[in-house]
Amino acid sequence: GAVVSQHPSRVICKSGTSVKIECRSLDFQATTMFWYRQFPKQSLMLMATSNEGSKATYEQGVEKDKFLINHASLTLSTLTVTSAHPEDSSFYICSARDAGGREETQYFGPGTRLLVL
């Protein structure tokens, strides 16, 4: 089946620094990728929808200047958490929709655990 990778899987950083998370579709082209965050024992909250070659669509309440999303190619989207603070510590998960596959299926990456000290 389709595989989505994320890098890094885990990152610890100091408050005020920026962290970049990569999301790659390994064996398919993804015109649309989604970024979610998940707090412990809670649901996945959609942060933004990323479309290749265009600006991301952010959900209400998500600061686009803090969470920079770039979908530069059909297989890569990046999320940069700028000037990270402890409250940004969370599990960040991306998903990708196969451009040539079933429209309803999203393939999730393994997630990135971010801890901001």
Place this chain on the structure above:
Amino acid sequence: GQSLEQPSEVTAVEGAIVQINCTYQTSGFYGLSWYQQHDGGAPTFLSYNALDGLEETGRFSSFLSRSDSYGYLLLQELQMKDSASYFCAVSSGGYQKVTFGIGTKLQVIP
């Protein structure tokens, strides 16, 4: 906006059948999906219903009633490894974005 309701926790016995219900409110509805997530892992896709009726995939089945804005996931012949959180999710809007419910934590006991 979108809202979904599902039970927060369910406990069932190994070998039994369990049904997890989900009701939703949304505009621009495309379909209802179900995902499984084990602790510490990423969600994995289980099923998708765009039309009314029952979809069966092995031990798992999913049902949708669009007129009632209601669906359920049915797990048969429960196994210990089925202990996980199960999320219903609606696809809606132009990009068919997926909005997740709060998740139902299923505990399978011997």
